[in-house]
Amino acid sequence: MAPSIVSERPRESLMSSQLQAPEPEHCPGPESEQAGKGDACDGCPNQSICSTQLPKGPDPDMPIINQRLSQIDHKILVLSGKGGVGKSTFTSMLSWALAADEDMEVGAMDLDICGPSLPRMLGAEGESIHQSNSGWSPVYVADNLGLMSISFMLPDPDSAVIWRGAKKNGLIKQFLKDVHWGEHLDYLVVDTPPGTSDEHLSVTTYMKETGIDGALIVTTPQEVALLDVRKEIDFCRKAGIKILGLVENMSGFVCPNCKGESQIFKPTTGGGEQLCKDLGIPFLGSVPLDPRIGKSCDAGESFFDSYADSPAATAILDVVDALRDQVELSVEGLKLN
Template sequence: MIAVQSTPPQSLPSLNPPSVPANAPEHCPGTESEQAGKADACAGCANQAICASGATRAPDPNLPLIAQRLAPIKHKILVLSGKGGVGKSTFTAQLAWALSSGVKADGEEVQAGVMDIDICGPSIPTLMGVSPDEGSVRSTAQGWEPIYVLPNLALMSIGFLLPQQNSAIMWRGPKKSGLISQFLKDVAWGPLDYLLVDTPPGTSDEHLSAVQYMKEAGIDGAVVLTTPQEVSLQDVRRELDFCRKVGLRVLGVVENMSGFVCPSCKGKSDIFLPSTGGAAQMCKEMGVELLGKVPLDPRIGMSADYGVSFLDEFPDSPATEAYLGIIERLKQKLEE
């Protein structure tokens, strides 16, 4: 059952960042960025010298507020991949369904939340079965109320803030960072056991902002997704390097679409051939753990389209068995 909120905002919140001077070049990184005065876009800017000196960089006043807001959340996990199309958002949704179905030692339900920071391609609302017509964000004295798909499963996405479902988001980096800051600072998540952050592919603005804003509040780590073929593994190696450079713990790697398992005969065949050894070999080379391999099952895509839990709908699938093994290992690592 979907808990529906009241009237959605008519327009997106104003998020023009104050750190970008009015006369800045088109791709200004912002005065608080480490690239201030050093990026290619800074060449010829009248503010280049002062930005490069570091005089404009001051501690972000939002960081203490974000840390305070996230303090009641026990575990905070980023879901990453350098490659698009590897099933990252689908995995996040299934992980959220699975975690929210758990029960704690005291008999209470596990409280989970999903924050979708794929600003230009928000898919979490569809994957969780909430359309913009059904769910909308309401502002209260405590902050923005997330959308609840279950009493113990909350969501926040820019998809809930768009005037129309098909509206394009054409924002540059500073404005994306502003919205991520607002999701972390202003959304009244309340006490959660898990907050999953679904990210876009790459190692750019959204990823840097999320790590920067959440670090003070403590991030448990990242789950990195890949598919078996080398073209995906190349980008995922860069993602793992990103985690190393920003000091983000890698909880493990998941190999998605790891062969196709026929729902009828249970026979398996490789669709994406692991020509260089797949995720297992990459993890060995990079010194990270392979949490598991999830085979292709056409019913995963169907469950995603209908916004339901694949694990609940098809408990006999080999993919469900793989998901549950990954989730169990992930829980173990979070408690270590």
């Protein structure tokens, strides 16, 4: 199925054909309330076109999105300010760990549109989605674990997705509006790309009314990663997203032969645990680096099933338990309020 499945509304298509020049880098989009008014609009040849559009009314898709999301008990965003810290890897392992409870229905949504990797990590590469009267059906990698990714729509796994922000936002909206996860979902784990850009703003805006339980932030111990994680934490606070906790990935190396552990990325400022103390957010735990994690992800297998004796497996399961405790505390807090 080609990526052209992402449709644009007629007015938006007409609008695009009227633009005199490409949109600037930080264009708010012709359908935004800030169209023609934002800082990026100053000096843009399209400013007068955007500012004279028809008045923007309520988004007609929001009631449909709210109805879809109302059937999901818990929604968790997995964030990292920096790429390469193992965010998608941890998302896959979190999904496997949650789905290990056969009474629980779990969904994983891959919002890393330009670099989708969850299909490979969850063993669903090469699959395709199907459309029915109920909407798009996710690809099920286990009886109780479904996955949705743009990778399933690409004609070739090596095809580059070269989209501007507006088209990315359109796909995210369709993922939230059209994917039929079944009658009920206990957990929806959303894997996001690094940074604080279009994808993050879109998913938080569309999911705001039905509520996001919170964000799980992934980092590695070195200060280079923590610099960007601080920005991600600031984003969550400005966007009103509860931070469920931070996990320090690759905090040490476990030798598969002798089981000895040594530090690879030595923390220079105290690592993730010290950051949590400084900023007042929960520290969920540290996960050591085990080469077999990468091997399991490449093979699309559950790391816990293959290497249950690894210290990394124990550490990840402890983090998942701590995360679920934070989710329950969040729910209790909402009930009290």
